[in-house]
Amino acid sequence: MTDSHQPTTPPSAPRATLFLGPVAYPGGSGAGAVHAEMMALDAVIRSVRDLHPGWSTSQCVVGAQALITGAGSRTVHCPARPVCLKCSAVLKALGFATGSQTTWGSEAPPAADWALGDDVRALLERCDIDCGRIQALG
Numbered sequence: 001m002t003d004s005h006q007p008t009t010p011p012s013a014p015r016a017t018l019f020l021g022p023v024a025y026p027g028g029s030g031a032g033a034v035h036a037e038m039m040a041l042d043a044v045i046r047s048v049r050d051l052h053p054g055w056s057t058s059q060c061v062v063g064a065q066a067l068i069t070g071a072g073s074r075t076v077h078c079p080a081r082p083v084c085l086k087c088s089a090v091l092k093a094l095g096f097a098t099g100s101q102t103t104w105g106s107e108a109p110p111a112a113d114w115a116l117g118d119d120v121r122a123l124l125e126r127c128d129i130d131c132g133r134i135q136a137l138g
Ligand SMILES: [Zn+2]
Pocket: 035, 036, 037, 083, 084, 085, 086, 087, 088
C-alpha cells in the first residue's frame, strides 16, 4: 500500500498562470489542444461564475472582461517554455505582459493542436478579438 501523493501531471508538463493584479488564475498544463494559457482564461470566467452561480455565460463573459480590463496589471507566467504564437496573440490583444522567466514565442502550433473552449471564444469575441485570424496564424 502506498499513500504517496501522486502529481496529476508530470513535473515537466508546461504550466501557465495568468495574474490579474495579485490574483492568480492557474491554467494547469492545459487539456488536449486547449493550451494552459487558454485554460487560465477559462479559470477567469469560472471565477465569475463561482461568484454568480445564476449568471448566464454571456453575463459571466462580461464579468470576466471587466476583471481583465480593470486589473492594475496583467501578466502571464509560463517559465517552462515560450508562450506559443497563438496564445501570445490572444494575450497581447488582452493587454497582458510577460512575467518573470516568461517569453513570447514565435512557434505557431498546427491548427489541430490549438483550440479554444466555447466560453473563452465568447470572451475573445466580446473583446473584439478575431479568433479565426488567430487560428490562421503560422
Ligand atoms: Zn499556446
